[in-house]
């Protein structure tokens with residue numbers, strides 16, 4: 001098992017003592033694409049920060065590749081090589097003078113040789129769609145928000161993690177930026193067999209990309225299933241203040257009006273084909 005949580009609870013020790021996670025049991029296997037959804041404050045960010053030891057839980061154990069990372073002696077540097085975390089607004093974490101230096105920071109830190117670092121920087125800039133010659137010497141602070149985010153994601157990919165965890169990576173991106181990000185994640189998952197864990201408020205993104213969806217509510221996992229099962233539970237999701245993907249919502253409404261359609265579709269192209277088919281046979 002790649003990541004394993006056993007009876008994990010977490011309380012933020014401050015004046016409010018919020019119990020952010022309550023008795024979580026979770027197993028994540030290699031090669032999964034996990035979408036995590038839940039209304040604001042439900043514990044999503046806290047949960048994913050356990051996966052690379054950024055947060056050590058108040059109780060319970062977290063294992064990565066079979067190693068318990070919750071005990072004092074664990075090697076967190078090693079864990080962070082395996083589990084790369086892209087934070088909400090990752091561009092806030094850019095700090096080097098050039099795009100090259102920023103992306104090279106991780107590989108340098110683990111002692112890779114100059115040539116190898118350069119190869120990695122080129123490779124990951126290609127992956128995220130930043131032209132190497134055009135961008136390598138530019139200051140990361142003078143780029144657009146979307147470009148900065150690409151640099152930040154490239155910096156995490158440069159360590160070649162087995163697991164990529166992203167916390168709301170499409171927040172604030174324009175439609176084209178969101179499309180490029182979705183294509184990148186699909187490529188990493190399908191072609192490079194990376195395990196991906198994605199937190200998003202955008203249900204269409206989660207439904208289209210994930211192989212498994214985890215729904216959180218008040219620090220607990222309340223649904224853990226494949227996207228079709230999860231998004232067939234319209235009433236339950238509404239009670240948790242969550243929506244269906246918009247296109248799925250349209251299919252549900254058409255079905256209520258008597259048009260016989262498959263309601264479990266998440267992409268506009270699939271749904272429009274389905275609607276045309278249903279109208280023709282009506």
Ligand SMILES: Nc1ncnc2c1ncn2[C@@H]1O[C@H](COP(=O)(O)OP(=O)(O)OP(=O)(O)O)[C@@H](O)[C@H]1O
Pocket residue numbers: 012014018019020038039040041042043044045046047
């Ligand atoms: N650093 C912190 N110190 C104290 N309490 C915190 C801290 N971070 C989160 N919390 C609290 O823990 C609970 C879970 O927060 P968390 O950020 O994990 O939720 P979330 O589902 O990721 O929310 P969002 O969708 O708004 O990002 C919330 O009640 C929040 O106020």
